[in-house]
Amino acid sequence: MLGTAGTALTIPLLPSLLPRELRAAPGDRPIRLAVVYTPNGQHPATWLPTGSETTFQMSPVLAPLEAHRAKLNVIHGLVGTSGHEAGHSECLTGRPLTDPSHMPSAGPSLDQLLAKGHASEVALESLQLGVDTGNTAFSIISYSDVKLGLPPQGSARGGFERVAGVVNVDPAAAEVRRAQSRSVLDSIMQDHASIRPHLSANERVLLDAHFDLVRAQELRLAEPLEPIVCEHLPTEVNDLDIPSTFLGHIDTIAAAFACDVTRVATLVMGGSGYYAHYEWAGVNADFHECAHGTASDSLERFTQANTWHAQMFAALLDRLDSIPDGDGTTLLDNTIVLWTNELGLHEFGHSKSNMGIVLAGGAAGYFSTGRFIDLAGAAHYHDLLLTIAHAAGRTDLATFGDEGKQVIERLRSA
Structure with missing residues (x-):
């Protein structure tokens, strides 16, 4: 937000009655990107799967993803980002903040880089959605090329109306x-x-x-x-409570991808250092305090909250995998779905090392899935961002962010 003499300027949620300039040709399946961000890291005791790369057992937190194990990779051992205060801004830019404004040192974020590549082909370049994000810089993960933060739309109804404004009108x-x-x-x-x-x-x-x-x-x-004519638009979404807002955003993302209204969407839960009580998940304690181990029964409650995150991520995968995308594939097969965080796996601290990531979707065959991959510090989180950029077609990029200097070959199909 910019302010002077009592005047505040924020990026408005502009109406989305925009023309569709081009339509995808029959059988042409673009690669989409969906990013789900949840805060405060994960505890290794309840997040890490057990077993080998191809024969592994889901952990308590990741158990809700079991139905989709063949179409995802569980990744750990990535060198991490800059932690709570800087992690949200670095999450998709690969650039840590350098001043108190909580903006990255440079832009654009990965989602905006990819969105610009197909801006002329869709009605909306991208969607930024959020759940209980409030009006705070800590909930922003999307940035323009000049570091302009793009705040998430915190209302499921508001996000839905952006898409509904160009579909079946x-x-x-x-x-x-x-x-x-x-x-x-x-x-x-x-x-x-x-x-x-x-x-x-x-x-x-x-x-x-x-x-x-x-x-x-x-x-x-x-x-x-x-106008776009499409059968996948939900009839209604609502904001009755936190879960309904999250699920409403999921329906909107799936519809936007299915109708080719946009090919890029981000969904932020809370924001970095999120302090809410997850009462809707049976957690009557401050989530941030649980992450630090200072609440009673911290590990149990921290696990409950993160398991709920996994349930929401699974709901997104369910929706994407239920929509056909031609030639026997689904939207999930042709989408990159990243579940990320501003912290790594930690035992009640602020560790940014050994990040735990779930990467779902095949990106039209780019990724080899169904694996639990331990990178053991051989790759940086920024390398993952570069790899995703390549999977989405930006193979011209040799680097991304400060430390993204290699494509992670272990993630690729042979």
């Missing part, structure tokens, strides 16, 4: 809403001109980047509307 009603949207954008652009002189040089860079986003939206709203 009545053209006349849509045009009315597009006219309203253009009016809102005009007002935002006027605010830009009045606020800019009062900002510092660094703030002007961010504001100008925001202005560029607004201008791009305005240009697309000026183009003829081509």
Whole structure:
């Protein structure tokens, strides 16, 4: 957020009645990316599977993923990120923060890099969704190329409406809403001109980047509307409680991918250092305190909360795997689904080493799945980001982030 003289500027949740410029050809299956971020790390005693690479038993936390074991990899032994305060900003950028603003040292984040590559082919470049994230920098994992943070939409209804705004819409009603949207954008652009002189040089860079986003939206709203007809849009989502918001976002992501409204989505639970009581999961204790071992029965409660995270991740895999994607494949087969964190496996500390990751989906055959892979410190988390970029088609990238310098060959299909 930028502020001066009592004026606050945040990135608005702009209406999404945007034209569909291109449609995927029949049989053409693009690679999608979905990222699920949960906070505060994992405890090795309850997260690590047992057994060998191909014959392993899921741990208590990962047990909800058993039905999808053939289409995922459990990975540990990655050198980690920068921990709580910096971990969220480094999560997809590979660049730790360098100042108190909680922004990475450089952008863009991986999701935004990939989103830009198909911006002309979809109605929405990307979706940023969140559950109980609040208005805080600690919940942001997506950043533009000039480090402009893209806050997650914390309402399931709000996320749904972004997608519903371009799917199965009545053209006349849509045009009315597009006219309203253009009016809102005009007002935002006027605010830009009045606020800019009062900002510092660094703030002007961010504001100008925001202005560029607004201008791009305005240009697309000026183009003829081509609504998308798709059968996969859910009839309703709601925000009755934390689980319903999470599940509503899952339905929206699956529909957005199935209808090719977007090919990139992130879903943030809470944010780094999340302090909530997971009462909906039977945990009547501060999750952050459980992560530090300072609550009563910390390990049991920490395990319960993270098992609930796994249940939500499994629900996303269920939805993606239930939707056909041509030639006997499903959306999950042609998607990269990353479950990540700002901390590594730790015994009630802030360890950023030995990160535990679940990477699901085959990326149209790029990944060899069904394995428990111990990298034993031979690869950095940033190497994983580079590998995902290659799996999504960006094989031109030789590096990513500060430490991403190699594709992790053990993850690839032979």
